[in-house]
Amino acid sequence: MNHRPYHHGDLRRTALEATAEAIKEGGGLAALSLRDVARRAGVSHAAFKNHFGTKPGLLTALAAEGYDLLADAVNAAGDDLVEAGTAYVRFAVAHPAHFEVMFRPGLYHADDPQLTAAQERANQALTSALSTSAGETNALAAWSIVHGFANLWLSDALPPGLDADPGTAARPVISLLSFIP
Amino acid sequence: MNHRPYHHGDLRRTALEATAEAIKEGGGLAALSLRDVARRAGVSHAAFKNHFGTKPGLLTALAAEGYDLLADAVNAAGDDLVEAGTAYVRFAVAHPAHFEVMFRPGLYHADDPQLTAAQERANQALTSALSTSAGETNALAAWSIVHGFANLWLSDALPPGLDADPGTAARPVISLLSFIP
């Protein structure tokens, strides 16, 4: 008999994972419900109140985690535009739920301090992959191309026949911008 | 007394407009409900059954309309990569609800004949903006950059200070790909 203890011990962590799973496997972010997340986490559906407050609170935490993961991934890629861009695409495909929530600020508390700090980290990471002489147009192009590729991949809109690994498929595309300093 | 007639006369048209409006002004696609659309259209919430069947049926019609509008917009731009790309961005911002639904095939009947025909039209329009010698990597880059810019704009994620018109703001970014034949 493995009777679960009354106290979960790591509910916050488990809840975030269950949320990402629910978005990925359930009907997407549109169909996300706290009760479904609770079921996946094996916990009462009222248990989240202590950790996150309400539903937007839960999504705030997920978005903040997403920005932190993105910052980590881009930082690990080093100060190289193509590598950083490839890391961006890989992050989006590896964490589709985080990625989707991050870009829907209407669903969470956009002014949460933890969240804005994580956004700032991600921003720094992305900026440092560009030379300071790159200019805004170049920066927008770089961000647009990786963001667009990631979204198209996640929408399953890209033509068949691409490499099965999104990073590998994206690299030649991103490399067209290699002239950016 | 302007007592509405029993028969609406143009409910299909009105319903699609009300749906786009509900997505734009209500809480986004996630919060879309048939009953809200019916309220906006001034009609019983059961009235859609005759025209669209169920909720996915309504979204199928909206997506099909979106692909047709996109095809029209890109065709009108002529066989020029930058102009076609700018038209893509303008379309997305002018019709955000259509654009959002189009790239969520899980929400509609992706095999609907009217829909697939419209998709084919849009595909043709986009393809013809590229020379046949352009190659797949170039095509993916062009699509990615305009799709990414449009999504970032709609997410309100772009830095402040850009031109208020999304087409004008996007043009210099897209122009970086002018080397594509």
Added chain:
DNA sequence: TGTACATCAGTGAACGCGCGTTCACTGATGTAC
């Protein structure tokens, strides 16, 4: 021009359901002394 009738478009009530949040509670943990 009139009339019968089939078809179509829209109504309004009803259904069963899952939702987010609140509430009083209980079990477990940790700290003060």
Added chain:
DNA sequence: TGTACATCAGTGAACGCGCGTTCACTGATGTAC
């Protein structure tokens, strides 16, 4: 080391609500003759 007690984490029932869909219906339209 023991004990009292405050705090915290999780429970389970309850609430009110809006949802998508179905149903029998009614008003309007169009067609056959």
